[in-house]
Amino acid sequence: MSKKSFFVTTPIYYVNDVPHIGHSYTTIAADVLTRYHKLCGHDVFFLTGTDEHGIKIQQTAEKATKSPKEFCDEVAEKFKGAWRSLNIEYDNFIRTTDHHHEEAVKKVLQILYDKGYIYKGRYEALYCVGCEQFKTKSDLVEGKCPDHKIEPEERSEECYLFKLSAFQDRLYEQIKNDKFKILPLERKNEVLSFIENEGLQDISISREKAQVYWGVSLPFDPSHTTYVWVDAFLNYLTGLGWPEDKDSFAMFWPPTVQLMAKDILRVHATIWLAIVMALDIELPRMYFIHGYFTVNGQKMSKSLKNVIDPVALSEKYGADVIRYFILSEFPFGTDGNFSIKRLEESYNSDLANDFGNLIHRTIPMMNKYCNGVVLEPKEEDTIDEELKRIAEDSVSVLGELFDGLKFREILAEIWKIVKRANKYIDEAAPWILFKEENSGRLSTVMYNILESIRIITILVYPFMPETSQKIWEQLGMTEDLDSQRIPQDVVWGGLKVGTEIKKGVPLFPRIELNKENQSESLNCL
Ligand code: MSP
Numbered sequence: 001m002s003k004k005s006f007f008v009t010t011p012i013y014y015v016n017d018v019p020h021i022g023h024s025y026t027t028i029a030a031d032v033l034t035r036y037h038k039l040c041g042h043d044v045f046f047l048t049g050t051d052e053h054g055i056k057i058q059q060t061a062e063k064a065t066k067s068p069k070e071f072c073d074e075v076a077e078k079f080k081g082a083w084r085s086l087n088i089e090y091d092n093f094i095r096t097t098d099h100h101h102e103e104a105v106k107k108v109l110q111i112l113y114d115k116g117y118i119y120k121g122r123y124e125a126l127y128c129v130g131c132e133q134f135k136t137k138s139d140l141v142e143g144k145c146p147d148h149k150i151e152p153e154e155r156s157e158e159c160y161l162f163k164l165s166a167f168q169d170r171l172y173e174q175i176k177n178d179k180f181k182i183l184p185l186e187r188k189n190e191v192l193s194f195i196e197n198e199g200l201q202d203i204s205i206s207r208e209k210a211q212v213y214w215g216v217s218l219p220f221d222p223s224h225t226t227y228v229w230v231d232a233f234l235n236y237l238t239g240l241g242w243p244e245d246k247d248s249f250a251m252f253w254p255p256t257v258q259l260m261a262k263d264i265l266r267v268h269a270t271i272w273l274a275i276v277m278a279l280d281i282e283l284p285r286m287y288f289i290h291g292y293f294t295v296n297g298q299k300m301s302k303s304l305k306n307v308i309d310p311v312a313l314s315e316k317y318g319a320d321v322i323r324y325f326i327l328s329e330f331p332f333g334t335d336g337n338f339s340i341k342r343l344e345e346s347y348n349s350d351l352a353n354d355f356g357n358l359i360h361r362t363i364p365m366m367n368k369y370c371n372g373v374v375l376e377p378k379e380e381d382t383i384d385e386e387l388k389r390i391a392e393d394s395v396s397v398l399g400e401l402f403d404g405l406k407f408r409e410i411l412a413e414i415w416k417i418v419k420r421a422n423k424y425i426d427e428a429a430p431w432i433l434f435k436e437e438n439s440g441r442l443s444t445v446m447y448n449i450l451e452s453i454r455i456i457t458i459l460v461y462p463f464m465p466e467t468s469q470k471i472w473e474q475l476g477m478t479e480d481l482d483s484q485r486i487p488q489d490v491v492w493g494g495l496k497v498g499t500e501i502k503k504g505v506p507l508f509p510r511i512e513l514n515k516e517n518q519s520e521s522l523n524c525l
Contacts, residue, residue, distance in 0.1 A: 006037040007252040011260045012049040012235050015075035016060040019082035021308040022293050026259050028323050031088045035462035039486045045252045047239040049094035050076045054228030058214035068214045085311045087319045094239040104238040106219040113220050117163045117278045123204040126152040132228050160206040167274035168200040181286040184333035191269040205230050233272040255284040261292050288405050291335040320464035327407040354418050356508035363504035369434045374499040375443035388492045390420045395490050414459050421452040451495045458484045476500045
């Protein structure tokens with residue numbers, strides 16, 4: 001039987017901005033999914049990268065008095081650096097200025113042109129450079145783009161158009177019937193009502209080079225460059241090595257889940273899907289639209305100086321703390337507010353008190369009471385049964401929760417085991433058993449505590465790879481943590497008798513809570 005494959009994508013980020021906590025949110029989620037599916041033994045491909053062409057980048061580079069390429073090189077490195085600091089393990093970081101990508105974009109444009117989906121005409125529309133998107137009148141608030149607070153340009157020019165209108169009915173049908181899934185449900189409905197109310201018009205997909213020189217030339221008319229979104233969407237194909245790498249394409253296409261926020265849902269649900277249909281390849285399986293972050297209640301923006309730098313954040317608190325916090329703080333599909341105060345509170349309660357404490361209590365007890373060696377469990381009773389049942393229940397719902405990208409709920413399930421294990425220690429009181437020289441019961445109790453820690457460590461690995469590795473080493477495990485498999489290695493009883501526990505290292509020392517919200521000190525952007 002062939003292995004299941006899992007292909008996850010993030011949007012490719014514009015290089016006119018440096019990486020911030022919003023980009024990190026999507027990318028961390030993709031990394032957690034990747035690590036989880038690897039633990040399930042699936043073939044996994046995780047694609048991310050940078051979107052480097054178009055008028056917005058051209059103008060930003062000009063303002064910085066740099067050549068666009070030089071400018072893009074610098075910012076792309078910053079994205080890579082941010083992902084390193086957050087422990088992101090992507091399979092490919094694609095840049096739209098990669099030679100292979102540019103050539104493949106030309107190939108697609110030629111195919112679409114030859115099939116008659118691209119034609120020359122005139123286009124009149126409103127365009128917001130901030131979004132690099134066309135706008136309808138109903139999108140505007142008091143005549144301005146609500147996201148960028150600027151009046152869109154009225155464009156009227158000769159250009160090449162893509163026959164988006166030809167795909168309206170098929171698109172509507174596929175989305176409505178969940179043949180192509182958009183989650184959460186309200187986002188699906190939003191797309192359907194847009195198509196119903198506004199309809200899909202053909203769109204301009206080129207600008208004259210005199211206006212936008214920083215882009216991929218149309219192969220059939222080099223005096224035009226292609227619309228940045230068409231170029232950008234194709235990263236999802238070229239990032240797999242398309243068209244040359246046929247094996248990779250056969251193995252991973254179509255994407256299992258494409259992650260993004262609501263800002264770019266409409267373009268993805270119309271133009272990108274229509275291009276896929278026009279190319280006669282399989283549609284992606286699903287989009288998951290996660291929530292949008294505000295910082296202390298406000299939209300992140302350079303002018304408000306509240307843009308949170310993920311590198312500074314992870315230097316201060318550690319990558320795992322950031323990864324845990326942003327996925328546990330609010331449900332993945334809803335908007336949320338980021339604050340350092342909440343991060344520190346959550347750190348102290350969930351990580352220092354619950355998780356860290358469980359490990360810090362257990363390792364010294366093992367060394368003191370059992371000479372650091374896991375002994376054969378001798379007896380069972382109702383307390384043991386409850387701990388075991390909670391662990392088994394959590395493992396049994398995990399797959400479904402991961403399929404629905406319910407990160408917060410997954411962490412809550414894992415924390416049920418953490419909390420129960422802490423309570424079990426209090427109830428079973430190994431220190432009394434030691435004093436009473438009740439060695440039969442003591443070996444059972446210590447086995448149960450360690451077994452729950454072993455299972456927690458595997459389950460938490462996708463979220464907190466660094467911490468779980470440290471715990472794994474303390475547990476004296478000889479196999480690699482990332483070679484563990486879900487579900488077979490999280491079955492109760494997998495801990496081997498005779499395993500030698502190592503000395504503990506501090507994981508989450510409690511931190512002094514900031515009296516005031518000090519997020520400003522982390523705004524280095
Ligand atoms: N370049 C396009 C995407 C092309 S994909 C073919 C683009 N880039 S972007 O840099 O603006 O990235 C937008 C995406 O970044 C969002 O959809 C989301 O994934 C992430 N986020 C950026 N800011 C965010 C928040 N404040 N909150 C949550 N996610 C955010 O659009």
